[in-house]
Amino acid sequence: MIDIRLAADRGHANFGWLDSKHTFSFGSYHDPKYMGYSALRVINDDEIEPGAGFGTHGHKDMEIISFVTQGVIAHKDSMGNVINMPTGEFQLMSAGTGVTHSEYNASQSEPLHLLQIWIVPNSKGGTPSYQQKNFGEHQGLTQIVTPTGENGTLAIKQDARLNQVRLAPGTSIRVDIDKQRHIYLHLVDGTLDVNQQRLHPGDGAQVTQLDTLLLANNSKVPSVALMFDLP
Incomplete structure (x- = not known):
């Protein structure tokens, strides 16, 4: 079964410096039907004005991508990391006992x-940790996050995987999945047909409860999506 969550139906908060869309309940947005999906708790789509941002704040017992x-x-944390993270980069911060x-x-x-x-x-619990990497713009599926950090991926404290999906116009891929797992796709750019649902x-x-997905880009612009494989 495929259940589509439309962008227009997401929660929305605009603070002037921050315009944020919430796929799942977050902050003042609460919908009991969308409290998360398996271990996936938050997808916030944030636009931040020049020079603005989130001041120092804390997290505990959460994997933050x-x-x-x-x-x-511009990122700074209590682990001593002071970095700039440009377009295309992925960051995984394990909050552990607190960061x-x-x-x-x-x-x-x-x-x-x-x-x-x-x-x-x-x-x-556990010691907080920080990982960051650019995985490029390879076509098809690129592993970003895995439980073991295999093949240079970012290691997460959960039985979860994150793949980047990139498809050129007029291309498609077939993905075999485990029917017992929970898959979530979030489209970043372009359009994407998921088993013929756009x-x-x-x-x-x-x-x-599906064992195969056909992901197709039937548009004239590239498609970029994130695919979560969750317990």
Whole structure:
């Protein structure tokens, strides 16, 4: 079964410096039908004004993934990391026993657009950790996050995997999946047909009880999506 979550139906919060769309309940947005999906708790689609950002704040017992789709993040945390993270980079911060960090738009003139993703870990506590990497723009599926950090991926404290999907116009891929797993697709750019059901930017698709997905780009522009494989 494929259940489409339309971008227009997401929660929305606009603070002037931050325009955020919430796939799942977050902050003042609450919908009991969308409290998360398996271990996936948050997908926030954030646009941050030049020079603005999130001041120092804390997290505990959460796996936090950021993906920059436009601009550069200025990141600073209590583990001693002070970095700029440009477009195309993935970041995974395991909060463990507790971590504080700040995130700002590093530019005084250009907007910042990113996805902020939270996944509930399968164990509490542990030393906080930080990982960051650009996985390029390879066509098809590219592994980004795995439980073991295999093949240079980012290691997560959960039985979960994250793949980047990139398809050129007029191309498609067939993906074999486990019917017992929970798959979630979030479209970043372009359009994507998932078993002939079309997604537009910001749309999501919950997939259950299927063993095959046909992902097709039938448009004239590239498609970029994230595919979560969850317990």
